[in-house]
Amino acid sequence: xxxxxxxxxxxxxxxxxxxxxxxxxxxxxxxxxxxxxxxxxxxxxxxxxxxxxxxxxxxxxxxxxxxxxxxxxxxxxxxxxxxxxxxxxxxxxxxxxxxxxxxxxxxxxxxxxxxxxxxxxxxxxxxxxxxxxxxxxxxxxxxxxxxxxxxxxxxxxxxxxxxxxxxxxxxxxxxxxxxxxxxxxxxxxxxxxxxxxxxxxxxxxxxxxxxxxxxxxxxxxxxxxxxxxxxxxxxxxxxxxxxxxxxxxxxxxxxxxxxxxxxxxxxxxxxxxxxxxxxxxxxxxxxxxxxxxxxxxxxxxxxxxxxxxxxxxxxxxxxxxxxxxxxxxxxxxxxxxxxxxxxxxxxxxxxxxxxxxxxxxxxxxxxxxxxxxxxxxxxxxxxxxxxxxxxxxxxxxxxxxxxxxxxxxxxxxxxxxxxxxxxxxxxxxxxxxxxxxxxxxxxxxxxxxxxxxxxxxxxxxxxxxxxxx
Ligand code: CMX
Numbered sequence: 001x002x003x004x005x006x007x008x009x010x011x012x013x014x015x016x017x018x019x020x021x022x023x024x025x026x027x028x029x030x031x032x033x034x035x036x037x038x039x040x041x042x043x044x045x046x047x048x049x050x051x052x053x054x055x056x057x058x059x060x061x062x063x064x065x066x067x068x069x070x071x072x073x074x075x076x077x078x079x080x081x082x083x084x085x086x087x088x089x090x091x092x093x094x095x096x097x098x099x100x101x102x103x104x105x106x107x108x109x110x111x112x113x114x115x116x117x118x119x120x121x122x123x124x125x126x127x128x129x130x131x132x133x134x135x136x137x138x139x140x141x142x143x144x145x146x147x148x149x150x151x152x153x154x155x156x157x158x159x160x161x162x163x164x165x166x167x168x169x170x171x172x173x174x175x176x177x178x179x180x181x182x183x184x185x186x187x188x189x190x191x192x193x194x195x196x197x198x199x200x201x202x203x204x205x206x207x208x209x210x211x212x213x214x215x216x217x218x219x220x221x222x223x224x225x226x227x228x229x230x231x232x233x234x235x236x237x238x239x240x241x242x243x244x245x246x247x248x249x250x251x252x253x254x255x256x257x258x259x260x261x262x263x264x265x266x267x268x269x270x271x272x273x274x275x276x277x278x279x280x281x282x283x284x285x286x287x288x289x290x291x292x293x294x295x296x297x298x299x300x301x302x303x304x305x306x307x308x309x310x311x312x313x314x315x316x317x318x319x320x321x322x323x324x325x326x327x328x329x330x331x332x333x334x335x336x337x338x339x340x341x342x343x344x345x346x347x348x349x350x351x352x353x354x355x356x357x358x359x360x361x362x363x364x365x366x367x368x369x370x371x372x373x374x375x376x377x378x379x380x381x382x383x384x385x386x387x388x389x390x391x392x393x394x395x396x397x398x399x400x401x402x403x404x405x406x407x408x409x410x411x412x413x414x415x416x417x418x419x420x421x422x423x424x425x426x427x428x429x430x431x432x433x434x435x436x437x438x439x440x441x442x443x444x445x446x447x448x449x450x451x452x453x454x455x456x457x458x459x460x461x462x463x464x465x466x467x468x469x
Pocket of ligand 1: 271301302303304305306338342343344345346347348349350351395396397398402403404
């Protein structure tokens with residue numbers, strides 16, 4: 001096929017995709033842009049910025065590299081580009097320059113609600129701009145319109161044995177959505193690389209739209225009667241997810257979902273789930289394949305699954321100490337955990353050196369809505385004791401709590417007590433953070449990722465050679 005024919009085919013496909021977006025977002029006021037239109041406008045400027053920074057500063061040395069870092073999980077090595085958020089060790093996360101309290105105050109809220117709407121965060125992460133209330137509403141409508149699952153994905157979830165961990169089921173379902181990938185089809189048809197972002201955008205919206213149905217189907221199958229409520233096209237994302245899980249009639253839980261989805265979304269690019277999604281995406285795998293890879297990383301106990309581990313640790317503690325929540329007992333229990341060669345789940349962080357502001361946001365939610373909850377009180381007392389114990393233990397560089405330390409306590413208060421499901425909720429949220437970057441990667445033409453590795457023998461040769469210089 002001639003390249004001209006391919007180009008005109010790709011142009012036609014592009015127009016069809018943009019029209020699809022227009023149709024699905026009729027709710028926008030006539031003068032307002034859709035997210036896709038606004039992002040399309042921003043691409044030339046962003047691509048130019050990337051081109052210029054590479055041209056002007058491409059050879060500038062931006063860091064040193066020690067052997068310790070190569071053997072230490074690449075901690076602190078600057079080698080990734082991530083536009084949505086930057087993590088400061090002392091201050092915590094900023095989403096496009098905004099702290100969590102700023103996000104909570106600036107992003108549009110649902111009617112009668114006070115927590116930010118995660119759809120608005122998605123818009124912000126992709127464009128750097130805060131959407132209007134009506135733009136946010138239209139994006140909610142677009143997600144609801146695309147929420148149905150293909151039959152084979154429903155069947156795959158339904159056929160999964162209930163003893164298969166919910167995160168494994170989640171990853172399988174997301175992988176199976178590959179059948180719907182517009183990016184994969186366009187690539188196979190020879191689309192021009194300038195249009196990659198367009199199909200990646202469509203797949204990302206489809207993927208996000210379908211996650212509540214996937215998560216709820218897993219939840220209802222494994223823990224309830226297997227019946228998933230129908231999608232309500234009038235609901236925002238958090239309310240939809242709460243409804244499908246069976247908790248939609250509790251406005252506080254709906255608010256919790258909005259907060260939860262917003263704060264768990266993005267934590268710059270180096271964490272395992274974000275980095276994996278980006279890495280797999282750099283091979284031009286579709287958003288479905290890229291994100292399912294990220295989910296497999298999130299499922300690890302040192303990363304997202306720590307939220308499950310925290311609840312299990314707390315329940316075991318409660319069982320073992322039989323009502324004695326004194327600081328002395330907690331301290332002894334923490335030491336028992338450490339002395340048995342395990343980590344204290346929910347504490348420590350690879351980058352943070354202070355209490356995680358995502359922990360603080362959840363603590364504030366608890367103080368507002370469940371100040372007298374037994375488990376919340378226990379978590380609060382642990383917060384008073386654990387940093388001292390971990391500091392005395394002398395290993396962890398950060399003795400303070402992270403996001404996973406608090407999330408389960410809130411969920412269990414509203415009746416969602418099934419801890420092995422918690423990482424699935426984290427996964428739904430993480431999609432809001434990693435997919436914008438995947439779209440940006442394709443828009444600015446980021447290359448396949450391929451750092452250099454050496455064997456230990458080769459490193460020895462390298463360091464000895466450098467020492468002898
Ligand atoms: N309990 C006990 N030991 C801990 C610890 C904790 N909570 N956190 C760190 N350490 C230990 C490490 O295991 C390491 O020990 P070794 O030298 O024996 O290997 C040592 O302290 C130094 O680790 P570090 O540099 O402080 O931390 P890392 O960057 O290597 O790891 C993390 C970060 C989060 C994996 C680690 O703090 C941890 O295992 N925490 C508990 C699990 C957890 O809560 N994970 C969730 C993190 C947030 C998320 O991704 O969702």
